[in-house]
Amino acid sequence: MLSILPRVLGCCLLLVSAGAVAVEARDDRGVLVKLAAPAERVASISTFGADVLLALDIKPAAVTRFGPFTQADYLADGLTGVPVIGSRSQVNMELLSQVDPDLILAIRRYTEMDSERFDEIAAYAALNLVSLDDSLRAVTLAGELLGKPEQAMALNNRFLQRLDQYERKAPGGLTAALLVTGAEAPFIYYDHFLTAELLERLGVENLGGALEQADQGLPLGYRMRLEDLLRQDPDVIFLFASNKERAFTHNPVWPYLSAVREGRVYEVGQHWKEAAGPIARDLVLQEMAHRLYPQLFDMPSLPEHLRSRPYH
Amino acid sequence: MKFKIAAGVLAIALMLLLSLMLGAQVLMPLDLWQILLGQGDRVQIIVLWELRLPRTLIALLVGAALATAGGVMQGVTRNPLAAPDLTGVVAGSACMVVILSTLFSMDAGWYPLAGISGGLLIGGLTFALAWKNGLMPIRVVLAGVAMSSVCVAVMTGLLVFSGAEAGELFFWLAGGLSGRGWQQLNSVLWWAIAPLLLVLLLSRHYRLLLLDDAIGRSLGANVSAWRLGFMVLAVVMTAATVIVAGPVGFVGLVVPHITRRFLSAQSLFWLPMNALLGALLLLAADVLARMPPVVQEIPLGVMTALLGGPWLLSLIRSGMGRSV
Numbered sequence: 001m002l003s004i005l006p007r008v009l010g011c012c013l014l015l016v017s018a019g020a021v022a023v024e025a026r027d028d029r030g031v032l033v034k035l036a037a038p039a040e041r042v043a044s045i046s047t048f049g050a051d052v053l054l055a056l057d058i059k060p061a062a063v064t065r066f067g068p069f070t071q072a073d074y075l076a077d078g079l080t081g082v083p084v085i086g087s088r089s090q091v092n093m094e095l096l097s098q099v100d101p102d103l104i105l106a107i108r109r110y111t112e113m114d115s116e117r118f119d120e121i122a123a124y125a126a127l128n129l130v131s132l133d134d135s136l137r138a139v140t141l142a143g144e145l146l147g148k149p150e151q152a153m154a155l156n157n158r159f160l161q162r163l164d165q166y167e168r169k170a171p172g173g174l175t176a177a178l179l180v181t182g183a184e185a186p187f188i189y190y191d192h193f194l195t196a197e198l199l200e201r202l203g204v205e206n207l208g209g210a211l212e213q214a215d216q217g218l219p220l221g222y223r224m225r226l227e228d229l230l231r232q233d234p235d236v237i238f239l240f241a242s243n244k245e246r247a248f249t250h251n252p253v254w255p256y257l258s259a260v261r262e263g264r265v266y267e268v269g270q271h272w273k274e275a276a277g278p279i280a281r282d283l284v285l286q287e288m289a290h291r292l293y294p295q296l297f298d299m300p301s302l303p304e305h306l307r308s309r310p311y312h
Numbered sequence: 313m314k315f316k317i318a319a320g321v322l323a324i325a326l327m328l329l330l331s332l333m334l335g336a337q338v339l340m341p342l343d344l345w346q347i348l349l350g351q352g353d354r355v356q357i358i359v360l361w362e363l364r365l366p367r368t369l370i371a372l373l374v375g376a377a378l379a380t381a382g383g384v385m386q387g388v389t390r391n392p393l394a395a396p397d398l399t400g401v402v403a404g405s406a407c408m409v410v411i412l413s414t415l416f417s418m419d420a421g422w423y424p425l426a427g428i429s430g431g432l433l434i435g436g437l438t439f440a441l442a443w444k445n446g447l448m449p450i451r452v453v454l455a456g457v458a459m460s461s462v463c464v465a466v467m468t469g470l471l472v473f474s475g476a477e478a479g480e481l482f483f484w485l486a487g488g489l490s491g492r493g494w495q496q497l498n499s500v501l502w503w504a505i506a507p508l509l510l511v512l513l514l515s516r517h518y519r520l521l522l523l524d525d526a527i528g529r530s531l532g533a534n535v536s537a538w539r540l541g542f543m544v545l546a547v548v549m550t551a552a553t554v555i556v557a558g559p560v561g562f563v564g565l566v567v568p569h570i571t572r573r574f575l576s577a578q579s580l581f582w583l584p585m586n587a588l589l590g591a592l593l594l595l596a597a598d599v600l601a602r603m604p605p606v607v608q609e610i611p612l613g614v615m616t617a618l619l620g621g622p623w624l625l626s627l628i629r630s631g632m633g634r635s636v
Contacts (some may be wrong), residue, residue: 090472183480184491185609209607223609224484227336227359230578244417244480250494252362 006093007288008030023142027125028108028134028216029115033122038101038147043096043122046088046107047072048129051277053105053141056151062099063087067241067270074271074283074306099123102146105138110217121200127276130217131186132197136277155278162282163201169296172203176236176292177229178221178258182244184251186229189221194275195238202292207232226253233258233263236292237265238309240273251310266291316574318441320588326380332360334599339364352511366493371598372461372591373555375495377504377561379544379590380511380562381553383571383583388521389439389568392627393453395565396431398461402561404434405554406437407463410481414470424503427551434459435547448513487558487613489598496556503552507545516584518542522577556603560613562620563594569627593619 024034044050048137050063054075063079065087066072071079083099086092086305091247096104101122108126111118118124128134136156143152148151174308176199179186188208189196196206207229208221237259239246248254259265268287270278287308299307326390333339339347339356347360348354356384378396385394396402408430412418418426441455442448443565511518517538520528529537553560570593571586579585 111422165380181480181483183483184493184496185483186491202318221492222606223608225336225602227363228357228361228607231337231355233355238596244413248491250495251491252495253358253493256358 001228009075015261021147023145023165024074025125025141027141028127028128028137029112031126032102033123033125033145034146035103035142037144038099039123041101042103042146043093043097043099043101044105045085045111046105046127046129046276047271047274047280048106048127048135048138048276049105049142050082051279052139052152052155053146055278056143056146056148058146061101062096065159066090067273069270072271073300074269074280076303088267093117093121096099096121103228105142105145107217110255129193129274129276131192131219132194132281134217135194135278135281138276139278149271159278159285163198163285166285166297167203170202170204170289170293171296173205174235174292175205175207175232176238177207177224177232177234178238178240178272179224179248180240180242181223181248182242182246182249183223184249185223185226186194187221188224188229188247190219192217194281195221195272195288196285198275198281198288199292204236204292207234212281226251229253229258234257237264237311238272238308239265239267240290241268241270263310264291266308268308269306271306297312313580313581317585317588320585324588324592325397325600327592328372330370331371331595331599332364334358335364335480341532350597357364362493366497366512367489367598368595369499369521370556373501373504373508374557374560375591375594376587377508377549377553378560378563378569378594379567380508381458381550381589382566382590383568383586384511384518384542384546385564386568387518387577388542389452389478390522391448391452393450393565394567395562395568396546396563397460397559398453399435399456399548400463401431401435401550402511402554402559403460403463405431405551406485406559407467407593409555410467410485411468412479413473415441417568423555424500424552427504427555428548430549431551431554432544434463435543439543458522470534480514483611484558485613486611488609488611489557489602490602490609492556500552503601504549504554507549507552509543511545511549512583512587514542517576518583519580557611558611560594560622562616563590566620566623567593567612569623617625 009193016239022036023038024032026032028280042053043062044060045064050072060082065084071082085095088107102123104118104124104127107129112126115124115306129138138213139152139156143149165294178196180188181187181200190208191206196208199206254260272284274282275281289297290299291308317534332344334436343352382395386392405427408426409423410424438455438459442451454492472480519531524536552606567590568586571589575585598612601610601612601615
């Protein structure tokens with residue numbers, strides 16, 4: 001009798017797994033990603049994957065580096081002990097294989113050329129992760145493939161509700177520039193870049209302007225002439241993280257900018273550059289609203305090292 | 313002779329005017345005049361004094377220095393293909409800056425010294441590798457290409473591992489004057505001006521080096537010492553241009569050949585005329601670089617390569633390096 005018990009248990013397990021619901025979702029290439037069961041071991045190539053997984057209470061199986069940092073600082077303890085498998089543009093395939101994921105959530109523009117190799121390791125979903133629409137779609141896809149579509153939809157709905165609420169409350173009438181790089185000429189983001197889109201939704205004109213024809217949302221922006229920056233003279237400047245001293249802020253033109261004279265230049269965290277994840281985009285929206293309209297919006301609760309700060 | 317120099321000066325003056333006028337917004341001569349009188353629009357005043365004027369001066373300085381360095385290298389080695397970019401000096405300077413920037417995150421104040429030491433090291437190695445009973449042009453070019461390839465490989469490796477910085481370094485390696493101002497001019501002014509002036513002042517000795525070594529020695533010149541001295545000055549000048557503008561190719565190669573079409577290299581005015589033409593060419597390239605119909609400027613190095621590449625091909629086809 002006792003010898004039969006393990007067989008019975010085995011059969012039960014088999015029946016349970018056979019009954020597991022297959023999931024599928026179409027990624028940004030238009031490829032239908034199919035899984036026999038919701039993914040449990042997910043490797044994240046880009047910060048988005050780690051962000052959405054933690055937002056859905058799943059610990060990533062592996063993550064890539066976060067800009068100059070090993071891991072995304074704003075995701076804090078959620079990534080403790082999670083193996084790092086290289087950068088988003090250079091994934092260490094051996095490390096990725098060792099992790100043995102069942103799903104790879106990857107940023108498309110850095111990984112699509114290696115899609116066949118990724119597919120050999122696990123189901124591979126390629127995501128654009130540039131615009132707000134990309135972000136909403138990617139969260140939905142992740143929810144489907146993780147077997148948590150309702151939770152993912154709730155994340156999107158909560159964010160959109162907050163965005164609507166902020167949009168109604170924001171008085172507008174400002175101009176702003178999102179600048180990055182340590183070089184002599186700053187790089188400015190186009191309107192379709194998620195963070196710039198949030199600016200627009202808060203009634204702020206993004207000086208980067210619109211891109212007429214984008215392919216997968218690229219290019220994200222361009223090197224702006226300092227002459228143009230001076231002529232357009234933004235009310236607020238957000239400086240994205242850079243591990244170099246920003247040479248363009250030492251140009252004699254810099255002190256003439258209204259944002260500089262009014263003390264409205266802010267250094268922001270690395271998550272502003274990769275804000276497609278549900279946690280990051282929410283933090284960015286709240287902090288951006290506070291910096292633009294400090295009397296109307298409170299600063300979100302953030303650890304000191306993640307907070308934007310005035311740039312001098 | 314006077315006519316040629318006057319024409320050169322006039323061309324520079326015209327190009328300088330164009331450089332001050334053209335940019336994101338066109339400033340008409342009347343606007344410039346009002347700005348000079350301190351009456352112009354506030355933004356126009358800042359644009360002219362803080363952006364276009366220093367940028368124009370840097371372009372003139374970089375062009376003059378590169379052309380002089382090329383002229384010196386071609387003259388003292390008696391090699392028509394010797395130029396800062398073909399002898400590995402530009403790549404050596406750029407490589408050292410990339411190494412310091414990526415591996416050591418050193419302050420930009422060290423870049424001139426780093427660039428000069430990198431240029432001296434790679435330039436020296438190039439000439440040492442090329443030396444075989446004299447400096448044959450093809451050997452210099454081949455050794456220069458080999459050394460430049462090593463430098464490019466090192467830079468590529470560092471770019472691959474530099475993560476977020478790669479884009480910035482890539483932009484810098486394309487060469488350009490976008491966003492350069494008084495600070496960049498100050499940082500390299502003396503590194504470029506001092507050797508440039510020294511070369512111009514010592515042009516009598518330079519002309520001696522153009523002669524056969526035996527003739528030079530019979531005239532009492534220490535040929536080897538002068539040759540070394542001029543080469544060091546050329547490397548220092550080149551490195552200074554790399555620091556401020558990134559690697560800008562072909563100016564040092566092409567301009568001396570253009571100058572020889574106007575003047576004999578033995579002319580007392582050859583080096584100043586060469587510097588003048590170099591300044592003119594680079595300023596013209598920079599004005600073109602900032603005038604594309606798109607929002608972003610074309611890198612200056614791309615512009616000079618587009619102008620200089622066909623010239624190099626025509627040099628090769630015309631048998632300029634036939635001694636090779």
